[in-house]
Amino acid sequence: MDKKQNSNPFNYTYSAREQEELKRIRQKYMPKEEDKLEKLRRLDDSVTQKCTVFSLILGIVGALIMGVGMCCCLVWSGIWFIPGIIIGIFGIVILGSAYPFYKRTLKKEREKIAPEIMRLTDELMK
Numbered sequence: 001m002d003k004k005q006n007s008n009p010f011n012y013t014y015s016a017r018e019q020e021e022l023k024r025i026r027q028k029y030m031p032k033e034e035d036k037l038e039k040l041r042r043l044d045d046s047v048t049q050k051c052t053v054f055s056l057i058l059g060i061v062g063a064l065i066m067g068v069g070m071c072c073c074l075v076w077s078g079i080w081f082i083p084g085i086i087i088g089i090f091g092i093v094i095l096g097s098a099y100p101f102y103k104r105t106l107k108k109e110r111e112k113i114a115p116e117i118m119r120l121t122d123e124l125m126k
Contacts, residue, residue: 043120051106066092069085
C-alpha cells in the first residue's frame with residue numbers, strides 16, 4: 001500500500017494572484033545583480049546622503065547650544081546673562097556653519113568618487 005500512495009503524489013496549483021504573490025516574495029530573497037545604472041545612482045545618492053547627515057547633525061548641535069544660551073539669558077537672568085549671550089552666539093556660529101560645511105564636504109566627496117562615476121558613465125554611454 002505504501003508504494004501505491006507514493007506513486008500518486010498530490011499536486012496543487014495556486015491561482016494567478018497567488019502565483020504573483022509567491023514570485024514577489026521569492027524576489028525579495030533572491031540575490032540581486034546590481035546593474036551599472038543602479039550602481040551609479042547608489043554612488044551618487046551615498047555622497048549627498050552622507051553630507052546631509054553630517055550637516056544636519058552640525059545644525060542640530062548648533063541649535064541646541066543656541067537654546068542653552070537663550071535659556072541662560074531668559075530663565076537664569078542675573079549672573080548668567082553675559083555667559084548666556086556668549087553661549088548663544090557660539091551656537092549661532094555653529095548653526096550658521098552647517099550649510100558651508102555641507103557644500104565643502106559635498107565637493108570633497110564628489111572629487112573622491114568622481115573617477116568611479118566617470119568610469120561607469122563612460123561604460124553606459126557606449
